[in-house]
Amino acid sequence: MALDPSTLLILTIALAAAASLYLAIEWGSVRERSLLLWSSGFAIITVGSFLALLRSRGYLVVGIWFANGLLIAAHGCFLAGVAWFTRTRVSRWWWLIALLWLLMLLLPAHAWWSRVMLGLQSLMIAALTLHASLLLRPHGASLSVGAVQLRYVLLIHGLFYLAKAVSALALGAFVDLAAFGGALIQVSLVEGSMAVMLIALSMTGTERHRREERIGQLAARDPLTGLLNRRALQAGAPALLAQASEAHPGALLLIDIDNFKQVNDLHGHAAGDKLLEALSTLLRDELPADALAARLGGDEFVILLRDVRAEQVAHLGEQLRMAFAHVARKAVATPDAVSLSVGASLYTTPALTLEKLMAAADAALYDAKRAGRDRLIVSPAHITATSP
Known part of the structure; x- marks a missing residue:
């Protein structure tokens, strides 16, 4: 043709x-x-x-x-x-x-x-x-x-x-x-x-x-909050952990919502979902751009930070705690206050694993719950590769 x-x-x-x-x-x-x-x-x-x-x-x-x-x-x-x-x-x-x-x-x-x-x-x-x-x-x-x-x-x-x-x-x-x-x-x-x-x-x-x-x-991504899920956190954490040193310590914050079950029981799961979304929005707004934020499941969240000192971690934790308490008071009414308990672990060793940091932060979170909730407790010592 x-x-x-x-x-x-x-x-x-x-x-x-x-x-x-x-x-x-x-x-x-x-x-x-x-x-x-x-x-x-x-x-x-x-x-x-x-x-x-x-x-x-x-x-x-x-x-x-x-x-x-x-x-x-x-x-x-x-x-x-x-x-x-x-x-x-x-x-x-x-x-x-x-x-x-x-x-x-x-x-x-x-x-x-x-x-x-x-x-x-x-x-x-x-x-x-x-x-x-x-x-x-x-x-x-x-x-x-x-x-x-x-x-x-x-x-x-x-x-x-x-x-x-x-x-x-x-x-x-x-x-x-x-x-x-x-x-x-x-x-x-x-x-x-x-x-x-x-x-x-x-x-x-x-x-x-x-x-x-x-x-x-x-x-x-977590489908509800848009934050990283557990698998994505595990994939991204090693690169952030490897940057730690004595001069540039890092931190992991484990966050749990206090009395969250009352929100679901009294106002329904839709109200609980909106509260989770509100917390995820706060995390995106308050955290530095190089931080990792993930939802582990339920009402438990984790934040991984680089190049931060203990006083910076305490300040950030208090900011999140107060901002969330304000949002929760306006959104839902419950017999007990809906607030945040935060456990934090600091680290300076690049050879650390995410699991070891999570365990230390979980222990600090348990102490915060036992002390009356609605507070942040930082692990008393920097976690190292040889820490028990």
């Missing part, structure tokens, strides 16, 4: 429609907005390529102007999807591209009309695509394989359109948009069909990695 312009456009329509459908199905299960934006972009390319077939039959306004406008809009969707994927805000100045395209409608139909239109349209698409590639550059952390591939596919695609614009505007290349005439048009059609396929594959790989990453995060 000869790769004439019509055949290339039909191939592009099939590829773009398949990519749009697949990404839409993925969005239905993942609900990631970037998938929806990318799917919309390919759907627009499908419609635009179909309309482009009409230009050879004399429908120039629809087959050229409208089709080219849709191609620009599709690349705008690609940029918006990349911005959403990278959590980056796109300036509203990019809407000027739409205004520029509308101004192009006022161009007089002279002999050079096709060349100028193709050049300006190519510049617009190049700007959108190259900016999308720029947003995907690594920011101190490695991207997924799919995201890296998407970045370079968009980069090459954008550079192609930039070269096409230069060729059309500066080199006086022969272009006949109405009849698909000229070598530049032929090469552009081939590149377009290949770009659709490569961009779709890259976007799919990018979102697959994001989905696997999200699944991993969900597996490491």
